[in-house]
Amino acid sequence: MxxxxxxxxxxxxxxxxxxxxxxxxxxxxxxxxxDRSTRFFWGAxxxxxxxxxxxxxxxxxxxxxxxxxxxxxxxxxRLTDAGRHKFESWLSEPDDQYEVRDEGLLRLFFGExxxxxxxxxxxxxxxxxxxxxxxxxxxxxxxxxPIEAEDPSGHVLRYGIxxxxxxxxxxERLERxxx
Amino acid sequence: MxxxxxxxxxxxxxxxxxxxxxxxxxxxxxxxxxDRSTRFFWGAxxxxxxxxxxxxxxxxxxxxxxxxxxxxxxxxxRLTDAGRHKFESWLSEPDDQYEVRDEGLLRLFFGExxxxxxxxxxxxxxxxxxxxxxxxxxxxxxxxxPIEAEDPSGHVLRYGIxxxxxxxxxxERLERxxx
DNA sequence: TAGGCCATGTAAAAAGTTACATGATTTT
DNA sequence: AAAATCATGTAACTTTTTACATGGCCTA
Numbered sequence: 001m002x003x004x005x006x007x008x009x010x011x012x013x014x015x016x017x018x019x020x021x022x023x024x025x026x027x028x029x030x031x032x033x034x035d036r037s038t039r040f041f042w043g044a045x046x047x048x049x050x051x052x053x054x055x056x057x058x059x060x061x062x063x064x065x066x067x068x069x070x071x072x073x074x075x076x077x078r079l080t081d082a083g084r085h086k087f088e089s090w091l092s093e094p095d096d097q098y099e100v101r102d103e104g105l106l107r108l109f110f111g112e113x114x115x116x117x118x119x120x121x122x123x124x125x126x127x128x129x130x131x132x133x134x135x136x137x138x139x140x141x142x143x144x145x146p147i148e149a150e151d152p153s154g155h156v157l158r159y160g161i162x163x164x165x166x167x168x169x170x171x172e173r174l175e176r177x178x179x
Numbered sequence: 180m181x182x183x184x185x186x187x188x189x190x191x192x193x194x195x196x197x198x199x200x201x202x203x204x205x206x207x208x209x210x211x212x213x214d215r216s217t218r219f220f221w222g223a224x225x226x227x228x229x230x231x232x233x234x235x236x237x238x239x240x241x242x243x244x245x246x247x248x249x250x251x252x253x254x255x256x257r258l259t260d261a262g263r264h265k266f267e268s269w270l271s272e273p274d275d276q277y278e279v280r281d282e283g284l285l286r287l288f289f290g291e292x293x294x295x296x297x298x299x300x301x302x303x304x305x306x307x308x309x310x311x312x313x314x315x316x317x318x319x320x321x322x323x324x325p326i327e328a329e330d331p332s333g334h335v336l337r338y339g340i341x342x343x344x345x346x347x348x349x350x351e352r353l354e355r356x357x358x
Numbered sequence: 359t360a361g362g363c364c365a366t367g368t369a370a371a372a373a374g375t376t377a378c379a380t381g382a383t384t385t386t
Numbered sequence: 387a388a389a390a391t392c393a394t395g396t397a398a399c400t401t402t403t404t405a406c407a408t409g410g411c412c413t414a
Contacts, residue, residue, distance in 0.1 A: 047405095072410050
């Protein structure tokens with residue numbers, strides 16, 4: 001029985017539904033999974049996850065049952081058929097607009113006027129971040145991975161790895177140019 | 180006289196201040212400038228720009244004067260010294276976290292399960308978007324550019340062009356693989 | 359036994375989007 | 387004469403962040 005207005009899914013709702021497709025999880029588990037996977041293009045905080053799970057349940061897109069560990073209350077959520085269907089119809093929608101928000105790039109865009117040492121620092125950090133991201137993406141490809149990636153040769157994963165590597169390279173080159 | 184709490188700048192405030200560094204502008208002009216430049220990593224809507232300009236003025240970071248065109252009221256904003264200083268100290272802050280939000284990637288991340296024809300469509304659109312973005316960035320490099328780019332050989336612009344080209348290539352390759 | 363991890367949540371604030379409303383000026 | 391562009395704004399809503407609060411379980 002859909003009670004809440006879920007005619008359109010918020011990005012966070014989509015992350016949640018998408019992760020639950022692979023396995024049932026607790027709110028906490030969803031947070032861990034996003035931190036290890038989607039955080040590179042869409043993060044989520046507890047302040048969104050828990051309320052969103054309740055909204056999704058009210059709309060009949062997920063269902064939950066209690067599964068305590070000793071005295072620790074614990075609620076495991078899983079996708080309903082309606083939820084799976086809703087998610088898949090979102091996937092099928094045309095998406096015309098790719099909106100990207102990248103505060104680091106914003107800073108760099110205006111940063112040409114920065115003192116040299118700050119610029120070098122910024123470039124170094126950015127390079128390190130991309131190296132970490134590349135390593136993480138490669139790790140997902142090798143291990144079972146937090147998202148239980150069905151197909152380790154999947155396009156997206158490859159895109160992720162290659163994009164992060166390209167970036168790590170680019171920033172490393174700039175770093176060398178500057179020094 | 181700073182009246183509003185501007186101890187920390189919102190991203191939109193930073194875009195505004197950053198653009199005003201090059202030239203005084205109206206709210207409308209700021210919107211045009213973002214649409215042609217920062218929109219690829221940070222967009223802004225009128226609903227943010229006009230109220231933010233008033234907050235910035237209340238805080239003494241920008242100042243404005245009326246400059247009507249005929250009967251059309253028109254208010255031109257420019258940076259104050261305090262605003263310039265504030266912006267430059269933001270540039271100098273260390274930034275540890277690069278948070279990126281990319282809804283298109285989110286979709287693709289989960290999209291492996293998509294019906295083939297939807298996937299192809301998505302890939303095609305994405306390729307086209309990147310080709311457009313690459314063209315636009317190259318255009319900025321050639322023309323004076325809406326942001327009055329001081330140095331057309333600047334790192335960021337080069338980064339933008341090369342990133343968009345890399346992406347256009349990547350998605351084109353995937354498109355061919357799929358067909 | 360202490361520190362880290364698992365686990366759930368809320369309240370307030372901040373940030374951003376969307377839809378609406380209005381009208382002059384400039385270009386085709 | 388029509389269409390595009392310049393120009394300013396608001397109200398309601400949605401989305402996200404941040405800071406707080408609590409406490410059991412596991413392992414070194």
